Structure formats: C-alpha cells, structure tokens
Amino acid sequence: MMTAAEGTCAVCGEALEELNSAQCGECDQRFHLNQRNDVGGKDCGDVWIDEQYLSLRFACFNCLRPDERSPTGGEAEPPVGEGH
Ligand SMILES: [Zn+2]
Numbered sequence: 001m002m003t004a005a006e007g008t009c010a011v012c013g014e015a016l017e018e019l020n021s022a023q024c025g026e027c028d029q030r031f032h033l034n035q036r037n038d039v040g041g042k043d044c045g046d047v048w049i050d051e052q053y054l055s056l057r058f059a060c061f062n063c064l065r066p067d068e069r070s071p072t073g074g075e076a077e078p079p080v081g082e083g084h
C-alpha cells in the first residue's frame with residue numbers, strides 16, 4: 001500500500017522508519033538518523049544539543065551542506081563540533 005512522502009528520506013530518498021529517522025529542523029523533512037548505539041544504522045543528518053535552548057536540534061545533510069543547496073537567508077551557523 002502506497003502512502004504519502006512520509007517514510008522517505010529527504011537526503012538519500014530511501015525508505016525510513018519512525019525508529020531510525022528524525023525530522024529536520026530546517027526543512028521539516030525526515031531523514032535517516034540512527035538513534036541507537038546498539039544497532040547499526042544509517043545517518044543522513046546530524047543531531048546536537050542547542051546550547052541556547054538546551055534542546056535537541058536535528059538537521060539533514062541537505063541543510064548541513066550549503067554547497068548543495070543555497071541556504072534560505074539568515075546567517076550560516078558553523079557545523080556542530082564533536083564535543084571533545
Ligand atoms: Zn537517508
């Protein structure tokens with residue numbers, strides 16, 4: 001049974017499931033994000049903690065790579081570092 005675009009990764013276009021995906025805070029599309037360390041998974045984006053709002057932020061690689069798609073205005077934030 002075919003359902004709407006929901007269930008398709010915005011980055012690689014492959015099917016995804018609720019458990020291995022997240023919603024991008026920039027483009028509102030879903031992308032692969034492995035949220036479990038005990039299971040191998042695919043990452044088509046990144047997640048980090050916003051230090052200003054102390055909340056989780058999600059972004060797909062489409063939005064993290066400005067060379068693929070020009071950002072929709074606003075100042076570009078530097079990519080998130082790996083802590084340490
Ligand atoms: Zn993907």
Ligand SMILES: [Zn+2]
Binds near residue numbers: 062063
């Ligand atoms: Zn995005």
